[in-house]
Amino acid sequence: MRAxxxxxxxxxxxxxxxxxxxxxxxxxxFPGRLGAWAGWVLGTVAATVxxxxxxLTFVDVTGRKLFVHPVYGAYEITExxxxxxxxxxxxxxxxxxxxxxxxxxxxxxxxxxxRWQQVVVTTISTAALAFVAWRLWVLSASHTRTHEVTMTLxxxxxxxxxxxxxxxxxxxxxxxxxxxxxxxxxxxxxxxSTGSGS
Amino acid sequence: xxxxxxxxxxLLALAFARIPIAxxxxxxxxxxxxxxxxxxxxxxxxxxxxxxxxxxYELSVVPLFILMGNLVARAGMxxxxxxxxxxxxxxxxxxxxxxxIVACAGFGAICxxxxxxxxxxxxxxxPPMRQLGYSDKLAASAIAAGGTLGILVPPSTIMVIYGxxxxxxxxxxxxxxxxxxxLAAFLLCLAVRYAVxxxxxxxxxxxxxxxxxxxxxxxxVWGVAALFAVSIGGIYAxxxxxxxGAGFGAFGAFLFALTRQTLSWSVLxxxxxxxxxxxxxxxxxxxxxxxxxxxxxxxxxxxxxxxFVERFALHPTMVVAAMCSIYVILGTAMEELSMILLTVPxxxxxxxxxxxxxxxxxxxxxxxxxxxxxxxxxxxxxxxxSALLPHVPTPTLFRGVAPFVVADVVRLLILLxxxxxxxxxxxxxRIAGKGY
Numbered sequence: 305m306r307a308x309x310x311x312x313x314x315x316x317x318x319x320x321x322x323x324x325x326x327x328x329x330x331x332x333x334f335p336g337r338l339g340a341w342a343g344w345v346l347g348t349v350a351a352t353v354x355x356x357x358x359x360l361t362f363v364d365v366t367g368r369k370l371f372v373h374p375v376y377g378a379y380e381i382t383e384x385x386x387x388x389x390x391x392x393x394x395x396x397x398x399x400x401x402x403x404x405x406x407x408x409x410x411x412x413x414x415x416x417x418x419r420w421q422q423v424v425v426t427t428i429s430t431a432a433l434a435f436v437a438w439r440l441w442v443l444s445a446s447h448t449r450t451h452e453v454t455m456t457l458x459x460x461x462x463x464x465x466x467x468x469x470x471x472x473x474x475x476x477x478x479x480x481x482x483x484x485x486x487x488x489x490x491x492x493x494x495x496x497s498t499g500s501g502s
Numbered sequence: 503x504x505x506x507x508x509x510x511x512x513l514l515a516l517a518f519a520r521i522p523i524a525x526x527x528x529x530x531x532x533x534x535x536x537x538x539x540x541x542x543x544x545x546x547x548x549x550x551x552x553x554x555x556x557x558x559y560e561l562s563v564v565p566l567f568i569l570m571g572n573l574v575a576r577a578g579m580x581x582x583x584x585x586x587x588x589x590x591x592x593x594x595x596x597x598x599x600x601x602x603i604v605a606c607a608g609f610g611a612i613c614x615x616x617x618x619x620x621x622x623x624x625x626x627x628x629p630p631m632r633q634l635g636y637s638d639k640l641a642a643s644a645i646a647a648g649g650t651l652g653i654l655v656p657p658s659t660i661m662v663i664y665g666x667x668x669x670x671x672x673x674x675x676x677x678x679x680x681x682x683x684x685l686a687a688f689l690l691c692l693a694v695r696y697a698v699x700x701x702x703x704x705x706x707x708x709x710x711x712x713x714x715x716x717x718x719x720x721x722x723v724w725g726v727a728a729l730f731a732v733s734i735g736g737i738y739a740x741x742x743x744x745x746x747g748a749g750f751g752a753f754g755a756f757l758f759a760l761t762r763q764t765l766s767w768s769v770l771x772x773x774x775x776x777x778x779x780x781x782x783x784x785x786x787x788x789x790x791x792x793x794x795x796x797x798x799x800x801x802x803x804x805x806x807x808x809x810f811v812e813r814f815a816l817h818p819t820m821v822v823a824a825m826c827s828i829y830v831i832l833g834t835a836m837e838e839l840s841m842i843l844l845t846v847p848x849x850x851x852x853x854x855x856x857x858x859x860x861x862x863x864x865x866x867x868x869x870x871x872x873x874x875x876x877x878x879x880x881x882x883x884x885x886x887x888s889a890l891l892p893h894v895p896t897p898t899l900f901r902g903v904a905p906f907v908v909a910d911v912v913r914l915l916i917l918l919x920x921x922x923x924x925x926x927x928x929x930x931x932r933i934a935g936k937g938y
Contacts, residue, residue, distance in 0.1 A: 331775070347771075347775050347778075348771070350774070350775060350778035350779075350782075351770075351771050351774035351775045351778060352774075353778075354565055354569060354774045354777060354778050354781075355770075355774055357562060357565065357566065357749075358566060358569060358749055358752045358753055358756065359753070360749075361562075361566065361745065361746060361748070361749025361750070361752075361753075362749050362750060362752075362753040364746075364749075365742065365746045365749060365750060369741065379559055382559055382562050382745075383557040383558070383559050383562070384557060385562075386556065386557060386558070386559070386561065386562045386565070387553075387556035387557040389565060389778055389781060389782070390556055390781060390782050390785045391556060391782075392778075393775075393778040393779050393781065393782035394782050394786070396775075396778075396779055396782070397779050397782045397783050397786070400779075402779060402783055403522030403523075403524055403525070403783060403786060404522060404523050404524065404783065404787060404837050404839075404840065405520055405521075405522050405523065406517050406518055406520065406523065406835075406836065406837060406880070407520060408518070408835060408879055408880050409518060409520075410520075421519070421520060422520075425519065425520045425521050428521055428525065428529070429521065429522055429525050432525040432528055432529060433525075435532075435548075436528070436548070436552060439545055439548050439549040439552070440549055440552060440553065442545075442549065443549035443550070443553060461553075464557070465553055468552070468553065468556060
């Protein structure tokens with residue numbers, strides 16, 4: 305099975321001084337400058353949000369334990385940072401074909417078959433992502449209609465479910481571009497691969 | 503019952519046809535739920551589950567521990583662990599491979615991922631082993647096997663996810679992993695012993711280190727010890743919840759990486775983004791599994807399984823043993839996280855109904871995942887090693903891990919027979935509370 309598109313090198317982290325590491329592949333949502341730009345923006349958002357989560361947890365805990373002064377509503381902020389983190393990285397994972405896949409049968413299949421298999425499989429993935437995007441959008445409409453908010457900070461749910469829906473839709477677009485890549489032959493079926501998981 | 507079996511069959515068919523596991527579970531889950539409860543309910547369920555999983559506070563422990571692991575991997579701490587282990591046992595035959603395993607166990611105490619542990623150790627331990635004339639077979643398989651300790655020795659991504667799914671206290675799970683982790687390291691070292699007994703040339707002895715060097719090397723691991731004490735120690739002591747411990751640990755690891763000057767802006771962005779991508783990927787699997795589990799809970803499957811167990815008056819331990827064998831078999835061909843997410847909703851009620859401690863079952867689950875990670879043909883750690891050491895032929899690696907797989911199965915049997923090994927430390931620490 306495999307996940308990360310960069311052959312284990314991306315996730316697999318080594319000790320910097322001892323081993324030279326290959327530079328990680330930049331994230332692009334789809335070919336072209338717009339795709340590279342979108343990938344950079346999403347990547348920066350995801351990285352910043354994760355960093356913020358770490359700092360927020362640290363400050364909140366130190367504040368509470370040492371100064372009896374926690375960050376007001378840290379719990380709820382963390383929740384929404386989490387959602388933003390997961391969904392802003394979703395198009396990036398999808399664009400790298402980074403979702404965990406069982407590929408034990410690959411070595412038994414001829415290359416021409418593997419190519420069309422990828423077309424079908426990625427189309428199904430695209431449909432699944434688009435479906436999730438659509439349902440999240442519907443949910444967001446109901447969030448907005450009923451003015452759903454969190455208890456402490458009264459953060460509205462609507463904008464966030466809308467953001468998640470848009471991100472899932474972006475992932476569906478990235479997935480569709482991959483389908484087209486396989487159809488047109490611009491994208492080759494890769495052979496050996498690795499990486500993901502627990 | 504029939505519809506559930508059909509659903510599982512459909513799921514496996516989709517997954518083996520190469521549809522990403524997350525989407526395969528999602529699709530079958532939506533269809534199955536619609537079959538049981540109607541399409542509108544199913545659509546509703548999908549959106550609610552996705553949104554709720556996305557903004558779940560308890561789950562924020564996952565990215566924080568992943569980040570902590572990725573940061574310590576960059577901070578050069580595995581090097582010091584390896585050096586210390588080598589100073590003590592490197593002069594034995596196969597001692598370098600054993601040092602690798604001990605260092606992996608130590609690294610597991612600050613890193614919750616087996617893959618990160620294996621990858622880091624490959625960079626640290628493989629070159630010295632080759633230099634000393636170790637065979638590729640032993641060197642690569644020792645790293646693959648040692649790497650699995652990353653998820654048994656706390657912190658552990660799998661334990662966190664198991665804990666959240668089953669509402670089992672994560673602190674207790676973390677405490678329960680310590681003794682089995684030590685047992686595991688011991689048994690894996692025995693496997694190395696066996697391997698060098700079979701092939702004495704595979705693992706020549708290193709140089710003996712004087713005691714002064716040993717103490718100096720041991721002092722070198724203070725960073726790892728401090729990080730473990732603050733983060734996991736805080737959880738044990740009840741000062742932190744799991745999420746708070748993870749946040750503290752990640753921040754500590756960040757400070758370490760900063761002071762060791764291993765972080766530039768671009769490296770920091772890389773580490774954060776890498777962790778974010780891993781998180782996103784895990785959450786898609788998690789959401790898929792939740793949607794699927796919601797469907798399973800509406801079927802008669804969990805109840806039927808309990809009736810089955812009661813009707814045949816099976817011995818409780820036999821039931822758990824049977825589950826473990828199913829896991830070991832499934833684990834050779836399936837991705838481990840999705841295997842756990844899929845089966846735990848079905849197995850867990852049965853196990854609890856038999857009167858077993860969920861913490862003990864959680865440890866068994868982690869151990870079977872570890873076995874799955876190094877058992878061919880589909881083992882995550884084997885793939886990581888192959889990717890990092892492309893010149894090692896896969897069949898060589900497959901043959902090399904055999905003694906380690908045997909050692910792991912022996913460990914599973916021991917933990918199955920003696921629950922006290924897992925449950926002693928949590929009971930001594932008296933980690934209070936239920937849930938997360």
